[in-house]
Amino acid sequence: MASNDRHHPASNRPAQVNASNSGSSSLVDVLETVLDKGVVIAGDIKLNIAEVELLTIKIRLLVASVDKAEEMGIDWWRHDPHYSSQAMEVVQENKALHERIRQLEEANGTQQEEETEESNK
């Protein structure tokens, strides 16, 4: 039959046909869809599949090299329990800045009060 010519059982082509695809999300798409969607018919076996988002991140780690993963901002496994070292640095810096501002404002406030007193005289 003619339409059967389209089938190549051994083919390893990417599973998804795309109208306009960046290529990066097809893996996540397929996993999310087949693991999470589709008709739920209660088979005789109950599977507990981890949250798809977590799964896809794990899989991304497998398929991408560590460098590539870090390029995408995935580096939390190094900095557990906080997601990234950079975030911690920002928090520290933020704290320091707030302290500095408080000091400056205090100094400025004192100065202003003195000026006000002076002009009232």
Add this chain to the structure above:
Amino acid sequence: MEDTAQESNQLIYLYAFVPSGQFTDNPMPELEGIEPPEMIQYEVHGDITAVTCRVPEDVYSEAKLQRKVEDMQWLQVKAFHHHELMNKLHENYTVIPLKFGTIFETEKTFQAMIAEKKTTIMEQFQRLSDKEEWNLKVYAAKDKFMNNVVENSEEMEQKKADIEAMPKGRQFFEKKKLANFAEEKAIEKIRDYCQELHDHLKSLSEATDVKKNWERKVTGRDEDMSLNSVYLVNADGKKALLDYVEAEKQYAEDHDTGFYFEMTGPWPSYHFSDFAAKGEEKDNAGR
């Protein structure tokens, strides 16, 4: 009753249902199952043909399979096989796709399920006939929208002028507040656009669903995902849907609006085959 139709060490992996009429008119070639050398089987039950394959119990029993799905490499290959076969079925037939890992231990429980679901399956064939599922993802470069708010809003201009007149120390906090304000406005703008877009596409579709936006560490993109939605369309709807999104995409490119579009499909109707009267919208577009 003892099971006679299969070896005791094999289970039944069920992929999908297709209408028997379509299948007999245009049968599929021989294809390997999820666990070669077992082949895909097409089991005709009246008007319903079940697409299955036999799988070994020592890998697919509940306890064994639970361990297997935690092995990402294994899961990835098998999930792709499942999806790949579904695409092939979808090229030729109306298909009701089942979730990965739908497995029956005996011919008896399998037959009982088909008998029980027969009416629903036939209804779904009717509903899904000649329809496709398309997935749209919209990404937005939030910074671009924030800059736009900062540059093009009178309210912002006034606020900026007010801040310039303040003491230096206070300026820091006020500027921060202003940045938050710009961000809120930008998020609002993005959300409104996505909602409007979705509402329009919904009017072209038979059914829609809005999915969760993925985080950046999943997408690997710099822009935030702002809409992740699926549409069930017939041939006319499909053309209108794709044309509309293409026009939006073109406009966004030409005017550098900060919106990016990604349309994928056609997918088998994974999101719209649910037997529990799904297909109604979960309305959280743009979130």
